[in-house]
Amino acid sequence: MTTQIDDYAKRPIRYQNIDGLGELGIGVLWTGFALLLSLLRTTPSSSFRYAYVTVLVCLLALSFALFYCRSALKRRLTYPRTGYVKYRNTRIAGWKIAAGMLAGFALWFAFDFVMRHFAAHSYQTGLIVWTSAGMTLLYIFVTRMDAAWRWVVLAALIAAPAVVATLPLRHSRLDTFSLWLDIFIVESLIFIVSGVIALTFYLRRNPVPEQGAE
Amino acid sequence: MNEQAKSISMLDRVIHEPGRLMIVALLSGIEEADFLYLLHETGLNKGTLSSHLARLEEAGYVEITKTYRGKVPQTILKLTHEGHKAFRQYREMLHEALAQ
Numbered sequence: 001m002t003t004q005i006d007d008y009a010k011r012p013i014r015y016q017n018i019d020g021l022g023e024l025g026i027g028v029l030w031t032g033f034a035l036l037l038s039l040l041r042t043t044p045s046s047s048f049r050y051a052y053v054t055v056l057v058c059l060l061a062l063s064f065a066l067f068y069c070r071s072a073l074k075r076r077l078t079y080p081r082t083g084y085v086k087y088r089n090t091r092i093a094g095w096k097i098a099a100g101m102l103a104g105f106a107l108w109f110a111f112d113f114v115m116r117h118f119a120a121h122s123y124q125t126g127l128i129v130w131t132s133a134g135m136t137l138l139y140i141f142v143t144r145m146d147a148a149w150r151w152v153v154l155a156a157l158i159a160a161p162a163v164v165a166t167l168p169l170r171h172s173r174l175d176t177f178s179l180w181l182d183i184f185i186v187e188s189l190i191f192i193v194s195g196v197i198a199l200t201f202y203l204r205r206n207p208v209p210e211q212g213a214e
Numbered sequence: 215m216n217e218q219a220k221s222i223s224m225l226d227r228v229i230h231e232p233g234r235l236m237i238v239a240l241l242s243g244i245e246e247a248d249f250l251y252l253l254h255e256t257g258l259n260k261g262t263l264s265s266h267l268a269r270l271e272e273a274g275y276v277e278i279t280k281t282y283r284g285k286v287p288q289t290i291l292k293l294t295h296e297g298h299k300a301f302r303q304y305r306e307m308l309h310e311a312l313a314q
Binding site: 005008009010011012013015079080082083084085086087088206209 | 235240242243244245246290308
């Protein structure tokens with residue numbers, strides 16, 4: 001019985017991504033990031049620092065835009081269908097997100113340092129493996145695997161690096177960074193596809209009630 | 215009366231009813247929610263949910279605010295401080311009763 005009570009108490013957390021907007025937002029954000037990196041591939045190496053700042057500024061701008069779009073979509077699609085929920089400690093949650101982002105950057109720099117100094121020969125392979133593992137874990141965390149079809153998406157996420165690596169997408173691929181970028185784009189697109197599927201299912205299963213909330 | 219039966223008889227009867235327990239458990243982890251959300255998550259019908267909410271409001275466990283979302287009436291529900299305390303105590307007592 002206590003387990004059932006716990007389950008009810010945790011339902012609002014699962015409700016956050018009931019409409020698939022969470023994974024959709026992440027997919028769009030990462031695709032934008034990957035496209036920015038693709039554009040910066042043409043930037044001269046002399047302007048490397050400037051390029052890093054550009055990516056960061058664009059990423060932040062995209063994050064804010066996505067945050068407001070998500071809120072607007074929640075108000076328009078989710079709240080009229082399955083109800084409105086305000087979560088506790090939103091300020092703390094904001095700090096948690098900021099702390100998570102900082103921890104992410106710290107991990108990235110730590111990975112970069114360790115790989116460059118101790119395993120330079122397998123740097124790009126490590127980058128691909130860790131990025132894919134991170135994306136897969138993020139997908140499990142965001143979606144909580146609340147539907148059977150998500151296992152297919154998870155399998156696609158796991159298989160994506162191997163599949164992309166064997167595809168003759170770029171015959172003149174000279175470095176593994178391009179491969180990493182391709183894999184990153186494909187995995188981001190998988191997030192978007194998954195989000196669209198979840199949103200479609202949600203909209204079909206939950207029509208807007210004819211009368212108001214009560 | 216044995217200890218377990220005694221512990222169970224001391225449980226808060228306002229919360230102990232399954233429908234109200236679902237409502238309180240759902241509201242315990244969030245700041246607030248609307249009527250439609252509880253309707254969707256509990257699977258209760260409007261009349262039953264309303265009567266449970268009225269009972270919880272009467273006990274001082276839930277705060278009910280009537281408002282509008284655009285032109286649509288919206289009922290916002292929030293677990294009060296007493297509600298959180300009562301739910302916490304209920305869980306502790308239930309845990310103890312089941313452990314005996």
